Amino acid sequence: MKDTDYRNLSFWHESAPGSLDPRPPLASDEQVDVAIVGAGFSGLWTAYYLSELQPGIRIALVEAEIAGFGASGRNGGFAAGVLVGIDTLFDDPSLCDGAIRLQRAMFDSVDEIGRVCEHEGIDCHFAKGGSITVATVEVHRGRLRADLESLRALGFGEDDYRWLEPEECAARVRTSPNLGGLFLRHCAAIHPLRLARGLAERVESRGVKIYERSPARALEPRCVVTPGGRLRADVVVRATEAYTKGIPGHERALIPVHSMMIATEPLPESAWKEMGLANREGVSDPRRYVIYGQRTADDRLAFGTRGNYFYGSRIFDRFSADDPNFAIVQRNAEALFPVLRDFRTTHRWGGSMGISRNWQPKVGIDRAAGFAWIGGYAGTGVAASNLAGRTLAELIVERDSERTALPLVGPPFPNWEPEPMRWIGVTGVKKIGASLDRAELSGRPTPKLRNKLYKAFVLK
Numbered sequence: 001m002k003d004t005d006y007r008n009l010s011f012w013h014e015s016a017p018g019s020l021d022p023r024p025p026l027a028s029d030e031q032v033d034v035a036i037v038g039a040g041f042s043g044l045w046t047a048y049y050l051s052e053l054q055p056g057i058r059i060a061l062v063e064a065e066i067a068g069f070g071a072s073g074r075n076g077g078f079a080a081g082v083l084v085g086i087d088t089l090f091d092d093p094s095l096c097d098g099a100i101r102l103q104r105a106m107f108d109s110v111d112e113i114g115r116v117c118e119h120e121g122i123d124c125h126f127a128k129g130g131s132i133t134v135a136t137v138e139v140h141r142g143r144l145r146a147d148l149e150s151l152r153a154l155g156f157g158e159d160d161y162r163w164l165e166p167e168e169c170a171a172r173v174r175t176s177p178n179l180g181g182l183f184l185r186h187c188a189a190i191h192p193l194r195l196a197r198g199l200a201e202r203v204e205s206r207g208v209k210i211y212e213r214s215p216a217r218a219l220e221p222r223c224v225v226t227p228g229g230r231l232r233a234d235v236v237v238r239a240t241e242a243y244t245k246g247i248p249g250h251e252r253a254l255i256p257v258h259s260m261m262i263a264t265e266p267l268p269e270s271a272w273k274e275m276g277l278a279n280r281e282g283v284s285d286p287r288r289y290v291i292y293g294q295r296t297a298d299d300r301l302a303f304g305t306r307g308n309y310f311y312g313s314r315i316f317d318r319f320s321a322d323d324p325n326f327a328i329v330q331r332n333a334e335a336l337f338p339v340l341r342d343f344r345t346t347h348r349w350g351g352s353m354g355i356s357r358n359w360q361p362k363v364g365i366d367r368a369a370g371f372a373w374i375g376g377y378a379g380t381g382v383a384a385s386n387l388a389g390r391t392l393a394e395l396i397v398e399r400d401s402e403r404t405a406l407p408l409v410g411p412p413f414p415n416w417e418p419e420p421m422r423w424i425g426v427t428g429v430k431k432i433g434a435s436l437d438r439a440e441l442s443g444r445p446t447p448k449l450r451n452k453l454y455k456a457f458v459l460k
Helices: 003-007 011-015 041-053 086-090 096-120 138-153 166-172 192-205 241-246 269-275 324-336 338-342 381-396 421-441 448-458
Strands: 030-037 059-062 078-080 131-134 161-164 181-184 187-189 209-211 218-220 223-226 229-238 255-264 282-284 291-295 301-306 345-355 362-366 371-375
Touching (some): 011 192, 011 345, 030 041, 030 223, 041 192, 041 381, 059 229, 078 096, 078 381, 086 096, 096 192, 096 381, 131 166, 138 181, 161 166, 166 181, 192 209, 229 381, 241 255, 241 345, 255 324, 291 324, 301 324, 324 338, 324 345, 362 381, 421 448
Parallel strands (some): 030 059, 030 229, 059 209
Antiparallel strands (some): 078 187, 131 181, 161 181, 218 223, 223 229, 255 345
């Protein structure tokens, strides 16, 4: 495969500067200090901080396709200071203090990405405009106000989260109706593939080797087996997210759930006056069937919606433009911003994210086995992968820090159930969540039993 074969993966791939031609694959056996499987954000950030902490350390990444091929090059482009599963930690008195420190570290990770990009000259269109979760129905307004009250009780102030009354909220994002919104300051819009490709170039300049088109056929003790050779190392890092399912013995560690995205043609200022987002704020709402959008640097709206889990953890890297899920994304975008009906959608793509059984990301290392793990962000990985990679690098070189004491550090992911139970469970909870959303968005009360079932699955 060559540059042109990768350009049609997403709007981000099509618009990324430089060549997408694959780097040479691993062609013989090699020995390094740290071998990283996967050249997405997790693997690249780990390599970046390792090379910073210990100059001269021998690091090699092996990637099945090209750097940024997977979720790191197809996501919504939000570096948001949020972490899936952290609410569960807040609710546990023994973990709450650590969870608060973890949340603060997530806030800092947004600025850290901006700092690295400025320092390294990576132009990823970084714009820290914050994000707004807007309420378009009364139940969403009540839920967001309750969330803010809980955040205040944990010590997060106006500089972190702020309530926007309808008039102020509509001045930022002009949905109709607009019942107010919760503003998170710690969020930046980015071009994700520019970030991934820029990181790959910078780590290479530090001596890190990246072997592309080199899939990991197996992980053996202190060794990665690829078609072209064995990569031996003191520590092997599994940074494969949704693609973990392709490694024998690791198939049930994380499951791939797809998200679907569209991007419009560049929109005129008249359209943006009707939509808002003048500071490139991110926009979403509180529904369970997650939606999200951003204004790109070239004035498109990039908008996404959570998609499907496929039986047997199948992954689809390309989707037909007439896939019915894209029609759902389009309807959701136009429901928030009716002006979009007057403009063309030019790009449609999908990608898969890794979800752990307990809906919590983790990093960790088994030093005796020479094996480390990272991932499980469930769609919140742009900023989380920075914190996770920085933390894992410190664990590998045995440097204690405030990060290595966070509850992000933990044991390997518990396995998901075998099929068909896995498909039944994941598909069932999606249907329950969608039915709850339909009820709430149509003004009906939240069905209590279904809501309990949904929470019981998602939070375990």
